[in-house]
Amino acid sequence: MAANALNGDFDKAGKKALQLAPLNQQRQMISRMLAADQ
DSSP states (O other): OHHHHHHHHHHHHHHHHHHHHHHHHHHHHHHHHHHHHO
16 A cells, blocks of 8 residues: 555656646747847
């Protein structure tokens, strides 16, 4: 049971990280575009 609980937590953390990654990439692209404009 403990192992399953750990795997479940890692799975949730992994999915959250995958969802957050595109947002971080978008932010980096936007900040680069703003820096290029200046």
